[in-house]
Amino acid sequence: MQLRAVPDLPEIRPGDDLAALLAERVDLDPGSVLCLASTVVSKAEGRFAALSEYPAGPRAREIATRLEEHTGEEKDPRFAQAVLEESTEIITEAPFLLTETHFGHTCVNAGIDRSNTGGEDLLLLPKRPSESAARLSEALSVPVIVTDTCGRPFRHGQRGVAIGWAGMAASRDWRGERDRDGRELGVTVENVIDELAAAANLVAGEGAGGVPAVVVEGFEFGKMDGSDEHFRDVEDDYVRQALRGWSHE
Amino acid sequence: MQLRAVPDLPEIRPGDDLAALLAERVDLDPGSVLCLASTVVSKAEGRFAALSEYPAGPRAREIATRLEEHTGEEKDPRFAQAVLEESTEIITEAPFLLTETHFGHTCVNAGIDRSNTGGEDLLLLPKRPSESAARLSEALSVPVIVTDTCGRPFRHGQRGVAIGWAGMAASRDWRGERDRDGRELGVTVENVIDELAAAANLVAGEGAGGVPAVVVEGFEFGKMDGSDEHFRDVEDDYVRQALRGWSHE
Numbered sequence: 001m002q003l004r005a006v007p008d009l010p011e012i013r014p015g016d017d018l019a020a021l022l023a024e025r026v027d028l029d030p031g032s033v034l035c036l037a038s039t040v041v042s043k044a045e046g047r048f049a050a051l052s053e054y055p056a057g058p059r060a061r062e063i064a065t066r067l068e069e070h071t072g073e074e075k076d077p078r079f080a081q082a083v084l085e086e087s088t089e090i091i092t093e094a095p096f097l098l099t100e101t102h103f104g105h106t107c108v109n110a111g112i113d114r115s116n117t118g119g120e121d122l123l124l125l126p127k128r129p130s131e132s133a134a135r136l137s138e139a140l141s142v143p144v145i146v147t148d149t150c151g152r153p154f155r156h157g158q159r160g161v162a163i164g165w166a167g168m169a170a171s172r173d174w175r176g177e178r179d180r181d182g183r184e185l186g187v188t189v190e191n192v193i194d195e196l197a198a199a200a201n202l203v204a205g206e207g208a209g210g211v212p213a214v215v216v217e218g219f220e221f222g223k224m225d226g227s228d229e230h231f232r233d234v235e236d237d238y239v240r241q242a243l244r245g246w247s248h249e
Numbered sequence: 250m251q252l253r254a255v256p257d258l259p260e261i262r263p264g265d266d267l268a269a270l271l272a273e274r275v276d277l278d279p280g281s282v283l284c285l286a287s288t289v290v291s292k293a294e295g296r297f298a299a300l301s302e303y304p305a306g307p308r309a310r311e312i313a314t315r316l317e318e319h320t321g322e323e324k325d326p327r328f329a330q331a332v333l334e335e336s337t338e339i340i341t342e343a344p345f346l347l348t349e350t351h352f353g354h355t356c357v358n359a360g361i362d363r364s365n366t367g368g369e370d371l372l373l374l375p376k377r378p379s380e381s382a383a384r385l386s387e388a389l390s391v392p393v394i395v396t397d398t399c400g401r402p403f404r405h406g407q408r409g410v411a412i413g414w415a416g417m418a419a420s421r422d423w424r425g426e427r428d429r430d431g432r433e434l435g436v437t438v439e440n441v442i443d444e445l446a447a448a449a450n451l452v453a454g455e456g457a458g459g460v461p462a463v464v465v466e467g468f469e470f471g472k473m474d475g476s477d478e479h480f481r482d483v484e485d486d487y488v489r490q491a492l493r494g495w496s497h498e
Binding site for chain 2: 001002003004011092095096106114115116117118119149152153154155156157158159160161170171174177178179180181183184185188189190191192194195196198199201202203205206207208219220222225229230231232237238239240241242243245246
């Protein structure tokens, strides 16, 4: 399996034809997978925003105050308002604002970016990353994964994850497979789009030298999981249930 | 960046010289990273166990009963006893047994495997995976990552993670880096050993056809994080704090 960065992609602006810009710079063999940082998808889709567009309501002001108490840092209630508007559920308010986005992704601050925003205050995640991936996948005739970088429980640091995907299922399905001794496997469903996003992140890097598009060649799809599930349902997510009832004092 | 599976590794038995078996099968260039499934490290270290070695105490019997109530499946209290003995803290008992292992890894059932156990009841994780990695790294003169596969909150399915590492730091450090507009980056510490483990898992596969050793070539280390932190401290892990106080009914 091989990963290569797509070279020389220019700074992306609203309305840019991302598929055309990519097709000019890389030959995509059938069987390869394109991983694309959500930042460039958001920029092409014009998901920039100014804080002034988010006059803070009472809930946002309350959250900003709680966050200030917890972190000792000044928090702009308009930023909290932007996070609220991008979310369907607030899971924790403090010591960090963990929410579920409209498209089902659980992350801090609804993934709203304050760096790499091209001079604007904010860069929001794509509105529907899997729909963005589907448009690009259709234009480029390969599976497309839209990636983001975020932290997680139990483990230090951040890593790449998939937030949208098209042209392939989210997981490889090992159910029914046997080990060398003929016993059924303990591991059954392998979330390959997150693993591909993590692998791409190793090549992409960050900052001014970062590269937002990475092509994966030679990935063996195998038997894919028909459910195409990626984000956990709440009923199945005990950690989320625990966080809902929890208050950090 | 390129990943290739190490071919034709035989079934590993206690006492096998894993470094020699690997060196016979693959040329390791300086700058490459070797990812090795914990199963083969455990097998070489003789971490097989029989359930009869774990007569269940009162706590293990209590946990097995709670798990039976929650899952409707029969649970062997000796298995719960094995998990207890491999752990320093029980984080949740039901609906799954989430613990911290002696070496700091948070996972279900202390990572104890019941498939791929070579005819024994259980295969435990390596006792100190980073020490195992250090021995292999020294013998092979490349960084070594010991990997496992596990589930996680918020997201469906399992993915590869690092549980031991040597010869490199756990993370790449982007602190102080700037974006194209000169703003400081939001993402600061990238846990590359987990990303490498995830990438290797894409190549390794599972089951009888699975390959436990994968070589990564062409990974650009960049500026690595001096702390070498990988597992979160409890004070820094709000999700773990929430789970401690939580009881699923």
